[in-house]
Amino acid sequence: xAGVTQTPRYLIKTRGQQVTLxxxxxxxxxxxxxxxxxxxxxLQFLFEYFSETQRNKGNxxxxxxxxxxxxxxSEMNVSTLELGDSALYxxxxxxxxxxxxxxxxxxxxxx
Amino acid sequence: xxxxxxxxxxxxxxxxxxxxxNCAYSNSASDYFIWYKQESGKGPQFxxxxxxxxxKRQGQRVTVLLNKTVKHLSLQIAATQPGDSAxxxxxxxxGTSYGKLTFGQGTILTVHP
Numbered sequence: 001x002a003g004v005t006q007t008p009r010y011l012i013k014t015r016g017q018q019v020t021l022x023x024x025x026x027x028x029x030x031x032x033x034x035x036x037x038x039x040x041x042x043l044q045f046l047f048e049y050f051s052e053t054q055r056n057k058g059n060x061x062x063x064x065x066x067x068x069x070x071x072x073x074s075e076m077n078v079s080t081l082e083l084g085d086s087a088l089y090x091x092x093x094x095x096x097x098x099x100x101x102x103x104x105x106x107x108x109x110x111x
Numbered sequence: 112x113x114x115x116x117x118x119x120x121x122x123x124x125x126x127x128x129x130x131x132x133n134c135a136y137s138n139s140a141s142d143y144f145i146w147y148k149q150e151s152g153k154g155p156q157f158x159x160x161x162x163x164x165x166x167k168r169q170g171q172r173v174t175v176l177l178n179k180t181v182k183h184l185s186l187q188i189a190a191t192q193p194g195d196s197a198x199x200x201x202x203x204x205x206g207t208s209y210g211k212l213t214f215g216q217g218t219i220l221t222v223h224p
Binding site for chain 1: 143145147152153154155156157160200202204208209210211212213214215216217
């Protein structure tokens with residue numbers, strides 16, 4: 001069974017631009033969560049989607065948004081990028097109950 | 112200026128030793144706990160989990176202990192191998208917010224051959 005797939009693996013963007021990251025969950029998993037990982041703050045929860053509905057949201061500004069499609073695939077978008085948005089963005093999926101299974105992330109660098 | 116990174120605790124062991132990684136969690140209402148291993152360039156990999164109605168759970172070469180009185184979680188790795196070298200994170204969860212984990216800062220485990 002294929003794991004969680006995140007694309008692209010690496011991204012370089014300029015301040016002020018926007019970016020869209022993609023996540024394909026494990027087949028059959030309906031819950032998708034997103035996390036931001038930085039050296040300064042560690043792993044922080046962004047949001048969770050289940051059956052196309054946002055179920056939980058972390059403490060991030062409105063520039064961070066996401067959505068989930070009917071096939072459970074998910075995207076997250078960051079608008080008006082700031083230098084501090086440079087991070088590893090991780091997607092995780094589950095059947096609904098835990099555990100979460102993570103992808104290898106998208107490394108975003110904002111210059 | 113440069114942001115200050117987390118100063119992760121480190122644990123250095125010899126191959127074949129047993130390793131114990133500790134974690135203090137913050138929320139007494141947390142009812143589910145999980146350990147992840149993260150190798151360089153990869154996402155966190157599930158190791159073992161435990162619910163708050165248990166105080167011990169064993170897997171293959173790993174044991175998780177939960178002490179709710181002092182809000183403490185530990186991961187024991189038996190016969191540690193060089194391939195176990197990684198950053199280990201504990202995480203907690205409350206109720207049915209299954210996708211919302213609160214992670215600890217992590218511990219760097221280095222296993223010397």
